[in-house]
Amino acid sequence: DQQVKQNSPSLxxxxxxxxxxxxxxxxxxxxxxxxxxxxxxxxxxxxxxxSSIKDKNEDGRFTVFLNKSAKHLSLHIVPSQPxxxxxxxxxxxxxxxGTYKYIFGTGTRLKVLA
Amino acid sequence: xxxVMQNPRHLVRRxxxxxxxxxxxxxxxxxxxxxxxxxxxxxxxMVYLQKENIIDESGMPKERFSAEFxxxxxxxxxxxxxxxxxxxxxxxxxGKGLNEQYFGPGTRLTVT
Numbered sequence: 001d002q003q004v005k006q007n008s009p010s011l012x013x014x015x016x017x018x019x020x021x022x023x024x025x026x027x028x029x030x031x032x033x034x035x036x037x038x039x040x041x042x043x044x045x046x047x048x049x050x051s052s053i054k055d056k057n058e059d060g061r062f063t064v065f066l067n068k069s070a071k072h073l074s075l076h077i078v079p080s081q082p083x084x085x086x087x088x089x090x091x092x093x094x095x096x097x098g099t100y101k102y103i104f105g106t107g108t109r110l111k112v113l114a
Numbered sequence: 115x116x117x118v119m120q121n122p123r124h125l126v127r128r129x130x131x132x133x134x135x136x137x138x139x140x141x142x143x144x145x146x147x148x149x150x151x152x153x154x155x156x157x158x159x160m161v162y163l164q165k166e167n168i169i170d171e172s173g174m175p176k177e178r179f180s181a182e183f184x185x186x187x188x189x190x191x192x193x194x195x196x197x198x199x200x201x202x203x204x205x206x207x208x209g210k211g212l213n214e215q216y217f218g219p220g221t222r223l224t225v226t
Binding site for chain 2: 006032034036041042043044045046049089091093096097098099100101102103104105106107
């Protein structure tokens with residue numbers, strides 16, 4: 001049962017344009033969401049997060065939007081740069097099996113074309 | 115402030131051997147999480163530990179896998195009698211509380 005889904009395994013965007021990465025979740029009890037970026041042979045790096053009481057959080061070129069009614073969040077990167085090419089994971093925090101834990105999506109590979 | 119450290123970065127084991135993966139959390143962090151990433155898949159939660167306590171091990175296989183986070187020293191993920199299906203990247207993450215997780219670089223385990 002995949003509670004956090006990233007339905008697009010890959011995305012290609014031209015440099016300077018907007019990248020939009022999507023994430024859907026099924027558990028309405030999730031209360032905190034995060035996005036991570038991962039380069040090959042490295043660990044995931046925290047990018048940006050959002051609490052369930054908000055619908056938007058912005059940090060420089062990165063903005064995360066949360067639509068609780070649709071159980072959907074998205075990460076916008078604008079303008080996209082070649083260095084943004086990586087795998088992006090969304091994660092949701094909530095109580096499953098009795099304790100708080102993070103559930104990760106399967107990732108979206110972003111390629112920014114120069 | 116050093117980040118989360120994991121060693122070894124690469125580990126090769128023959129089938130039936132034991133694998134020990136180490137994770138040193140960031141200074142001041144008392145929460146440690148272990149994840150496994152199989153090829154072409156996302157990060158799967160395995161276990162959540164605080165100092166000397168296993169909080170949640172619902173993601174750990176019932177047999178051969180164990181984890182600890184002693185009062186002193188790193189957290190250890192131990193896999194006994196490894197099989198080829200254990201080949202994966204194992205990541206640990208640490209944090210001061212529940213709303214943060216900083217990941218280490220991972221250990222890539224290859225079982226031959």
